[in-house]
Amino acid sequence: MSEASNPWTAGGERRVLIAREQLHRASALLTLLLLIVGFAMASPAFFSVNNGLTVLLQTSVIGLLGIGLTLVIITGGIDLSVGSVLALSGVVSAMAVKAGLPVVPAMCCGVLAGAACGAFNGLVITRLRIPPFVATLGMMLIARGLALQLTGATPISQLGAGFGRLGNGALFRVVEMQPNGFPRVVFPGIPYPAILLLVVAIAATYLLRRRQIGRHIYATGSNEEAARLSGVNVDWTKMYAYTMSGALAGLAGNVLMSRLVTAQPSEGVMYELDAIAAAVIGGASLSGGVGTIAGTMIGAFIIGILRNGLNMSGVSAFIQQIVIGLVVIGAVWIDQVRNRR
Amino acid sequence: MARQPLVEMIGIEKHFGGIRAVDGVSLDLYPGEVVGVLGHNGAGKSCLMRILSGAMIPSGGEIRVNGTPVRFAEPNDARAHGIETIYQTLALADHLDAPSNLFLGRELKTRFGNLDDARMLREARAVLARLNPNFKNLRDPVSSLSGGQRQVIAIARAIYFDTKVLIMDEPTAALGPSETAMVADLIRKLQADGIGIFLVSHDMHDVFELCDRVVVMNKGSVVGAHPLAEVSKDDVLSLIVKGALPDGWRPRTLEAAQ
Numbered sequence: 001m002s003e004a005s006n007p008w009t010a011g012g013e014r015r016v017l018i019a020r021e022q023l024h025r026a027s028a029l030l031t032l033l034l035l036i037v038g039f040a041m042a043s044p045a046f047f048s049v050n051n052g053l054t055v056l057l058q059t060s061v062i063g064l065l066g067i068g069l070t071l072v073i074i075t076g077g078i079d080l081s082v083g084s085v086l087a088l089s090g091v092v093s094a095m096a097v098k099a100g101l102p103v104v105p106a107m108c109c110g111v112l113a114g115a116a117c118g119a120f121n122g123l124v125i126t127r128l129r130i131p132p133f134v135a136t137l138g139m140m141l142i143a144r145g146l147a148l149q150l151t152g153a154t155p156i157s158q159l160g161a162g163f164g165r166l167g168n169g170a171l172f173r174v175v176e177m178q179p180n181g182f183p184r185v186v187f188p189g190i191p192y193p194a195i196l197l198l199v200v201a202i203a204a205t206y207l208l209r210r211r212q213i214g215r216h217i218y219a220t221g222s223n224e225e226a227a228r229l230s231g232v233n234v235d236w237t238k239m240y241a242y243t244m245s246g247a248l249a250g251l252a253g254n255v256l257m258s259r260l261v262t263a264q265p266s267e268g269v270m271y272e273l274d275a276i277a278a279a280v281i282g283g284a285s286l287s288g289g290v291g292t293i294a295g296t297m298i299g300a301f302i303i304g305i306l307r308n309g310l311n312m313s314g315v316s317a318f319i320q321q322i323v324i325g326l327v328v329i330g331a332v333w334i335d336q337v338r339n340r341r
Numbered sequence: 342m343a344r345q346p347l348v349e350m351i352g353i354e355k356h357f358g359g360i361r362a363v364d365g366v367s368l369d370l371y372p373g374e375v376v377g378v379l380g381h382n383g384a385g386k387s388c389l390m391r392i393l394s395g396a397m398i399p400s401g402g403e404i405r406v407n408g409t410p411v412r413f414a415e416p417n418d419a420r421a422h423g424i425e426t427i428y429q430t431l432a433l434a435d436h437l438d439a440p441s442n443l444f445l446g447r448e449l450k451t452r453f454g455n456l457d458d459a460r461m462l463r464e465a466r467a468v469l470a471r472l473n474p475n476f477k478n479l480r481d482p483v484s485s486l487s488g489g490q491r492q493v494i495a496i497a498r499a500i501y502f503d504t505k506v507l508i509m510d511e512p513t514a515a516l517g518p519s520e521t522a523m524v525a526d527l528i529r530k531l532q533a534d535g536i537g538i539f540l541v542s543h544d545m546h547d548v549f550e551l552c553d554r555v556v557v558m559n560k561g562s563v564v565g566a567h568p569l570a571e572v573s574k575d576d577v578l579s580l581i582v583k584g585a586l587p588d589g590w591r592p593r594t595l596e597a598a599q
Contacts, residue, residue: 209456210455210456211454211455211456212448212450212454212456214456215437215441215445215448215456216446218434218436218437219434219437219441219445221436222434222435222436222437223432223433223434223435225430225432226430226431226432226433226434226445227434227445227446228396228416229394229396229416229426229428229432230416230432230434230442230445230446230498231415231416231417231420231445231446231447232445232446233415289434289435289436290436
């Protein structure tokens with residue numbers, strides 16, 4: 001019997017497949033809601049506009065890193081260097097400011113430094129044929145070492161108010177002067193980092209869904225040999241993904257350092273793991289070919305809310321590490337189970 | 342012969358270290374001709390076909406298309422000359438749907454450079470319906486499709502574009518009887534359209550049913566190239582296994598004439 005003449009077999013499998021995808025997305029969203037409800041009950045301060053905006057602010061850094069990692073993970077790779085690249089980019093921006101550059105060009109220098117690190121990753125992976133895990137592990141050490149060497153391991157501070165605007169500013173901030181002369185914040189505004197995250201997330205979704213390079217990113221991760229034989233420039237596609245990941249790490253670094261108004265060369269240690277966890281919780285498969293920006297955003301908020309909520313409920317930093325560690329294992333385990341089926 | 346061959350491969354070599362996978366092979370293909378390429382696993386026939394499809398760069402030799410020397414650095418170069426390949430592995434990206442696979446590497450775009458998914462779906466529906474009218478679930482990832490449907494996508498991808506030469510690597514190995522018959526019909530139809538076909542196959546039945554000529558490779562060299570009328574299945578088997586024709590062989594056509 002020819003299977004092709006039986007549309008029901010394939011139709012049935014399709015329903016299962018779509019249901020599975022939706023189930024994963026729904027379960028991630030449900031987890032997010034449960035976390036919010038749980039923390040709101042544990043601590044009344046959690047469920048407030050102010051704390052909501054804080055979470056938004058904190059999540060934006062992980063979210064930006066997560067978007068870059070999603071691109072890389074869909075190609076079937078991994079980028080362990082984003083935490084270090086984030087620190088290096090922040091340091092480069094700060095040094096550019098200190099060298100007398102205006103803030104915006106200085107920050108562009110930082111983002112470019114991040115993109116350069118990403119491009120280096122891409123070159124090592126595509127030209128030297130070194131596995132992404134090893135290549136980006138190397139870059140993780142190189143970028144961190146560079147950041148520490150350039151600064152002599154001391155933070156760069158006194159960068160001026162302009163440098164802090166990206167991380168601390170907000171849109172639609174409403175402040176009114178009270179009769180006693182003190183200002184009162186009516187609405188704290190939408191933080192710039194959150195707006196930046198939204199813009200980047202929409203741009204990345206557009207890239208993956210509607211542009212040729214996005215299609216090629218999925219194809220490369222799904223079946224690299226097939227993509228190559230179909231005329232996809234696999235090396236260029238990977239270069240693109242790693243360079244984007246580096247650039248977004250640079251952007252995240254600028255957001256973070258701007259928020260602190262200080263460039264900390266030791267900032268961002270282990271951020272890559274949060275970002276990877278965000279992508280995997282959001283449904284990206286470490287074996288490639290699968291993943292969405294929307295999913296990664298949900299994942300980033302799960303991590304962000306988990307951290308914030310545990311802080312608000314007074315859980316110690318040590319316990320937090322244990323919880324996040326378990327979440328990472330759990331997320332990768334879910335990924336494994338999904339692939340086994 | 343006055344006709345111009347579609348493709349000529351002249352003295353093609355491919356070395357891997359000290360191993361000569363393809364050793365000075367020359368081969369040609371005329372419009373509307375089906376040439377069977379046979380040989381053991383590792384005889385070099387896949388290598389040769391990969392060189393022609395641009396997936397592998399030869400160490401030496403020349404490829405001519407319509408008499409003009411060409412150089413293929415990547416599969417798209419060969420495709421630009423109308424040389425399409427159906428790989429044995431089908432070369433499909435499992436997570437993408439049928440239209441995405443059909444147009445992979447050659448996506449249709451709108452004026453603004455966005456992917457034109459609606460048009461790709463329409464075109465894919467039209468070409469797939471011609472090969473298999475039951476093909477309805479076009480938006481599913483191809484991993485969820487049956488072997489026959491996957492094969493149909495791989496074939497559609499090779500014939501949708503302006504194809505002049507088609508390389509088919511074991512096109513019927515994964516197929517049931519009815520689908521094999523469909524592929525055979527298709528080969529005859531393409532042949533009538535003047536497309537030249539290289540058919541790599543182990544299936545002697547397919548070869549004798551469809552081919553005009555057979556080329557047998559052994560240890561990287563061509564050990565025999567004969568019009569099908571000259572040889573019997575036993576002759577071809579002997580070429581594959583021994584690398585030589587049976588002792589005292591004479592062309593069947595001559596024997597018949599006597």
